[in-house]
Amino acid sequence: MQNPYLPYPVRIDKIITETEDKSLKTFKFVFIRPEDEEKFAYRAGQFAELSVPGMGEIPIGIASSPTEKGFVQFTVFKTGKVTSHLHAMREGEIMGIRGPLGHPYPWETLEGKNIVIIGGGFAFTTLRSSIVFMTDPANRSKFKDIHVIYGARSPGMLLYKDELKSWAERDDMHMHITVDGTDDPDWKYHKGFVPTITEKFAPPADADTYAIICGPPIMIKFTQPVLDNLGYSHDNIIMSLENRMKCGIGICGRCNIGKDLVCKDGPVFTLAQLNAMPKEY
Amino acid sequence: MKLIKIDKKSLKEGIDKLKRTYGVFGPVREKDEFEFKALGAAEMPDFSFSNTRMSPKAIVYPQTQLMFTYSLNDADDDCRILKEVPMDERPRAVIGIRPCDALAFPLVRRNFDTPEYQDTFWVKAYEATTFVGLACNVPCGTCFCTSAGTSPFGKEGLDVLLVEDGDDLFAEALTPKGEALLETAGWTAEAGGGAEEKITALAATANEQISSTVAFDNIKNREILELYNAPFWEEEGFSCINCGTCTYVCPTCWCFDIQDETYGKSGVRMRNWDTCMSPLFTLHASGHNPRTKKVERVRQRFMHKLKYYVDKYDNGIQCVGCGRCVRLCPVNIDIRSICNKMNNFDSEACKCETASS
Numbered sequence: 001m002q003n004p005y006l007p008y009p010v011r012i013d014k015i016i017t018e019t020e021d022k023s024l025k026t027f028k029f030v031f032i033r034p035e036d037e038e039k040f041a042y043r044a045g046q047f048a049e050l051s052v053p054g055m056g057e058i059p060i061g062i063a064s065s066p067t068e069k070g071f072v073q074f075t076v077f078k079t080g081k082v083t084s085h086l087h088a089m090r091e092g093e094i095m096g097i098r099g100p101l102g103h104p105y106p107w108e109t110l111e112g113k114n115i116v117i118i119g120g121g122f123a124f125t126t127l128r129s130s131i132v133f134m135t136d137p138a139n140r141s142k143f144k145d146i147h148v149i150y151g152a153r154s155p156g157m158l159l160y161k162d163e164l165k166s167w168a169e170r171d172d173m174h175m176h177i178t179v180d181g182t183d184d185p186d187w188k189y190h191k192g193f194v195p196t197i198t199e200k201f202a203p204p205a206d207a208d209t210y211a212i213i214c215g216p217p218i219m220i221k222f223t224q225p226v227l228d229n230l231g232y233s234h235d236n237i238i239m240s241l242e243n244r245m246k247c248g249i250g251i252c253g254r255c256n257i258g259k260d261l262v263c264k265d266g267p268v269f270t271l272a273q274l275n276a277m278p279k280e281y
Numbered sequence: 282m283k284l285i286k287i288d289k290k291s292l293k294e295g296i297d298k299l300k301r302t303y304g305v306f307g308p309v310r311e312k313d314e315f316e317f318k319a320l321g322a323a324e325m326p327d328f329s330f331s332n333t334r335m336s337p338k339a340i341v342y343p344q345t346q347l348m349f350t351y352s353l354n355d356a357d358d359d360c361r362i363l364k365e366v367p368m369d370e371r372p373r374a375v376i377g378i379r380p381c382d383a384l385a386f387p388l389v390r391r392n393f394d395t396p397e398y399q400d401t402f403w404v405k406a407y408e409a410t411t412f413v414g415l416a417c418n419v420p421c422g423t424c425f426c427t428s429a430g431t432s433p434f435g436k437e438g439l440d441v442l443l444v445e446d447g448d449d450l451f452a453e454a455l456t457p458k459g460e461a462l463l464e465t466a467g468w469t470a471e472a473g474g475g476a477e478e479k480i481t482a483l484a485a486t487a488n489e490q491i492s493s494t495v496a497f498d499n500i501k502n503r504e505i506l507e508l509y510n511a512p513f514w515e516e517e518g519f520s521c522i523n524c525g526t527c528t529y530v531c532p533t534c535w536c537f538d539i540q541d542e543t544y545g546k547s548g549v550r551m552r553n554w555d556t557c558m559s560p561l562f563t564l565h566a567s568g569h570n571p572r573t574k575k576v577e578r579v580r581q582r583f584m585h586k587l588k589y590y591v592d593k594y595d596n597g598i599q600c601v602g603c604g605r606c607v608r609l610c611p612v613n614i615d616i617r618s619i620c621n622k623m624n625n626f627d628s629e630a631c632k633c634e635t636a637s638s
Contacts, residue, residue, distance in 0.1 A: 003401045005348055005539075005550075009362045032362075053351035053361050053550070054543045058566075080566030094361040243571060244563050246539045246552075249398045253536035254555070254562060256581075257571075258505045259589035264397075278509045280563075280571040280581075 004249050007051040007096025008036040020156030024122050026075045044129040045268050048099030049248045058082045059245045063125035065132035075125045101248040102267045113208050114145040120194045120215030124159050151178040151194040176201045195222040205231035212238045234272035241267050241281050257281050285452040286472035295466035302465050304373040306340050326377045331421050336532035337382050341406040346552045354546040370409050377415040380435035381426045381603040385532035387438045391594050392535050411458045414439040420490050423604030428494035430597045433487035444480050451476050495620040497598050501591050507628045518576035520612040525556035527606035533599050557581050583619050
């Protein structure tokens with residue numbers, strides 16, 4: 001019997017400060033035992049528990065893509081006890097990760113479809129995983145049009161800036177990068193909130209077009225009516241939720257929304273599913 | 282049905298034999314209450330109890346469970362790598378568990394032992410345990426087991442059922458584990474003719490004494506949001522002080538927290554019973570809380586037990602009718618009346634009432 005609470009030991013291989021306010025850092029982990037990497041086979045949209053002995057565990061979306069080998073990557077916002085400690089850790093230090101956990105985005109359904117990715121702020125991590133996965137040469141032909149709408153408060157608050165630039169230069173996807181505002185005269189992308197940009201640039205709704213949305217509650221609140229106006233079916237709007245978690249495997253009973261546990265039955269739900277659930281998230 | 286007869290005078294002899302093989306737990310008097318305890322060499326289970334204050338869930342699922350240890354000393358090779366702790370997997374026997382509390386174990390097993398994940402701590406302890414039940418000849422006034430999946434003489438979840446009859450106990454082995462226990466204790470004398478009839482009569486008398494019931498036959502046909510949005514939650518939750526007593530004494534409440542505790546350069550990761558009555562239970566690191574109001578937490582507890590569980594497992598409610606929460610709630614919140622309210626709730630009728638008033 002395998003103990004599902006025992007993390008795989010990992011070494012922090014690289015730490016990248018992502019945003020100008022230093023509140024977001026990306027951690028690249030390498031498994032200490034190479035065989036653990038195979039056991040940690042994951043798909044875009046899943047999460048893991050980052051485990052810092054002495055501090056505790058935190059559920060964080062996996063930001064690397066299954067097509068990237070040799071490491072797993074997470075981008076962490078400094079906010080509580082464990083994340084603050086993690087932000088003070090250094091490359092080379094040892095900790096643990098436990099997973100992969102939860103359901104990925106529904107890739108079987110998404111294959112052969114138009115995909116619109118809508119993200120805001122630091123909720124762009126599993127979306128990065130999805131973009132890297134879909135644009136991998138082995139996978140790009142499996143998807144039709146890919147749109148990405150991603151916004152942050154300012155240019156300095158965008159995650160994965162180099163990658164955003166390289167995606168914007170690709171001719172096989174539509175990047176719509178936006179910031180709430182900037183004084184930068186050289187800023188060559190959009191200015192405006194995510195819902196406004198979505199209204200202007202999201203492709204028209206049809207049965208073959210799916211939107212994946214991750215962002216702060218305020219962004220979701222104002223983006224949903226935009227998608228409704230565009231005619232998106234609630235079955236075609238896919239969201240990823242967060243709730244306080246401990247076990248991550250559906251046992252500790254903490255993260256439920258109605259009868260569903262965000263950790264095990266989610267974190268990915270369609271809007272149609274969420275409409276039938278209490279708003280306890 | 283093979284029935285064994287145990288003379289109460291020889292009970293000690295048998296239990297002493299059991300103690301050589303099993304860690305033996307039983308009800309003992311603690312001040313004004315009874316609790317299940319590991320029995321010392323000289324201790325005997327005290328069958329003069331009605332039921333224990335706390336449920337015996339801690340025998341399989343301790344209130345604090347050591348999960349892992351770790352070192353934070355950089356000189357150690359395994360610094361910052363969690364290590365499993367050897368578990369006590371020796372056989373244990375619970376003597377005198379009531380049928381309601383016994384049913385709670387297969388019930389919570391649906392949570393801890395799933396096709397995807399096995400909670401090793403719970404599963405190993407459960408598998409190591411032999412459950413020896415004691416039928417309730419005289420149930421309490423707050424018991425409602427007969428409508429919650431078992432009865433005073435219920436057998437589900439038990440390996441042996443004991444029935445008290447004056448100076449004797451009748452024992453029925455219900456599983457191979459139970460047979461092995463009776464064998465080990467040397468309880469092998471077959472009860473004579475008439476024992477079965479006696480037990481049937483005692484059971485019928487006990488069943489008749491159960492005066493309160495719950496009904497939940499309509500609950501699974503209701504939409505979650507219909508019950509969630511029912512107007513009675515404000516009223517039901519108004520008096521709650523969120524003390525969490527109901528969750529701690531409940532044999533079927535399984536929620537837990539995981540915490541690390543460091544002493545100098547080493548520490549432990551442990552899990553502790555937790556309670557959905559606490560606002561901290563759902564508080565996000567950001568400060569956002571999906572259940573800020575106490576009425577939302579009261580609703581969560583009852584919706585979990587009486588609706589979410591029903592929908593998820595299609596196997597009754599997450600309650601065995603022991604009545605502890607009814608007896609111990611300081612503000613008299615009563616799961617029986619809430620269950621019946623949920624079962625009788627009809628949002629359409631409710632709308633008409635509001636419209637006409």
